Amino acid sequence: MAKNLKLPSTFCTARRLRVTVYTSGNYMDINDIPTTGASCATAKQDKLKVCGVEASRRLAQNDLGRINKYKSNILSVAKQKNTDPSIIAAIMSRESRGGSVLKDGWGDHNNGFGLMQVDKRHHTPQGTWDSETHIAQAVDIFNSTLIQIEKKFPGQSKESILKDARSQSCISQYPGLVSAEPGLAQHLQTATLLINSSLSRNTLKAYQTAWRAFNKFLTHHSEETSGIKHILAFISHCHTQLTLSHNTMRLYLAGIQHFLSLRDPAKPYLLTSHAIRAILRGIQKLQPVVSIKRLPITGDIIRGAIAGYNTGAGNVRDLNDVDHRTTGKDYSNDVVARAQFFKNNGY
Missing domain, CATH: 1.10.530.10 (Lysozyme)
Incomplete structure (x- = not known):
């Protein structure tokens, strides 16, 4: 029934x-x-x-x-x-x-x-x-x-399970909460794991992909900081060079926000920026409706x-x-x- x-x-x-x-x-x-x-x-x-x-x-x-x-x-x-x-x-x-x-x-x-x-x-x-x-x-x-x-x-094949395991084992390459105080550092490391555990496995994998792409972009352009102008440049790169969809770019921004927040919990939410919201609206207007x-x-x-x-x-x-x-x-x-x-x- x-x-x-x-x-x-x-x-x-x-x-x-x-x-x-x-x-x-x-x-x-x-x-x-x-x-x-x-x-x-x-x-x-x-x-x-x-x-x-x-x-x-x-x-x-x-x-x-x-x-x-x-x-x-x-x-x-x-x-x-x-x-x-x-x-x-x-x-x-x-x-x-x-x-x-x-x-x-x-x-x-x-x-x-x-x-x-x-x-x-x-x-x-x-x-x-x-x-x-x-x-x-x-x-x-x-x-x-x-x-x-x-x-x-x-996806439940053994290959996909092993791939997920490898992805999880490399979590240390991504930002986490840190402190110079040894006692506090251990708790913050646990806090990082708990925050990441709040995400589904597929969402975390997508966020990691976004973070790698963003850092590759910064490295290619010899930048070490990640201010709003760098985010705007990355969005433009995703649109013109990677031809990512509006939805995928929003997912990428969520991933970047996730790891920036782990690096600096006081970091403002990216989508509160007028410039970022405006560039996303512009991309959305230019994007054709697609049936997948x-x-x-x-x-x-x-x-x-x-x-x-x-x-x-x-x-x-x-x-x-x-x-x-x-x-x-x-x-x-x-x-x-x-x-x-x-x-x-x-x-």
């Missing part, structure tokens, strides 16, 4: 910035995603004597006639929301068996509404239980989950999003075991296997 989720259709990284639009259906082929299919407990719904992928396919086949009644609405919503229609059909099959297990449109002890079981405890159901409006709401919830899972698991195409969504992310639709994105804690907290502990694997059936049968 769909849990409590925010429903962003766009991302905007700062107030009044131009919106960058992300779509939600740049999936890999559902047939290429490995799956273990339905559990034996789930298979018992139709008194099947098989488990796994074969059970999922038979369950989906048993629902095909009922799902086909809503095919035009499924395809319409899929096109509107840029979402794989086979996943919509598969969720509909798993959640309500194409509506056959619902009573007056309700299921799950009267908490789940409609073909795709929108949870009334977390959402206000829209439309009638079998309407296109209902399907569109459920798909919005799924796509929101997908975005949350992508952000939650931006997302990279293909991996199978692990798709399974994570499907699991999150059932149990909530917060309960998906490990991409290697996304079904740990799902209904039947097989939800995403079963839905993927059903989706593969629907993909091969006109969806």
